[in-house]
Amino acid sequence: MLITARAEYACLAMLELAARHNDPRPIRLTEVTDKHAIPQRFLVQILLQMKAAGLVSTSRGASGGYRLARAPETITLADILGVLDRMEKPEDRNLAPSTMARGLQSVWKQLGETRMHFLQKIRLTDLVPSSNSGDYVI
Amino acid sequence: MLITARAEYACLAMLELAARHNDPRPIRLTEVTDKHAIPQRFLVQILLQMKAAGLVSTSRGASGGYRLARAPETITLADILGVLDRMEKPEDRNLAPSTMARGLQSVWKQLGETRMHFLQKIRLTDLVPSSNSGDYVI
DNA sequence: TACAATGATGACTGAATCGGTCGGGAAAAT
């Protein structure tokens, strides 16, 4: 699969935050991990990355938790996966330059762009079931 | 990087075979590895996969080598990368089913389809210099 | 103030994957 567990967990968590964004109270880690069967310790790391990227804000202490830092309709899957991509390699392979190699490089580049354009079109609100359905209970 | 070294080497080797496909003589491994700076032992493995997938045919012994098993205009990058993808895991993640999770799964599926569709449009002849009969433009 | 509830952080780990390498074998031309 092209999508890592980390990426999927990140998207699910962000979707969960988006679904409850009209409620101003922050959402506890366990509320997300319990609902989506995500390892708690792992999701902490991931949400910390989201926070560092400015997508999520947090408050500590009792009744603390996580909130989206921006409106859910302004956050796309490209934003989320982009955070994780930035961990990725410096990306230079050491091959002989040739017309073929350059042609291929161009294809890989276009492929990446196509992917990004696709992901940029998908906002959190596009994947959140309409928030007036009341399928979450405090 | 989305593209592994293995995938890139496979494409380069196939392009090299395509470039010399009008010459009926098979192409030696070293001719490919020398030109593109690919580790020999590694490319053997890769070409063996291509052969098993029916994309390449071989002949052994002195003056043996590799040839494309089909005309280069009938082989796309999707064909080549598809061979390597088939090594990949059945990949089922163990997450709680929810509307969000299902929505995401649908997105990943569409993403894979978009990628495949893109790669299916690129034939070997599109990337081989001086045989640009195709309509793919870099 | 004490304490419980919550997030923050860095180190660690087992398993898998990636990018090869090694040693030897098998077929075919000369």
Add this chain to the structure above:
DNA sequence: ATTTTCCCGACCGATTCAGTCATCATTGTA
């Protein structure tokens, strides 16, 4: 028979993936 080429399975070091652990810091509440 020898050389030239491909065939094949096993192996290996480094890196990444998917978490886990221990411990600390901050905040609300009794």
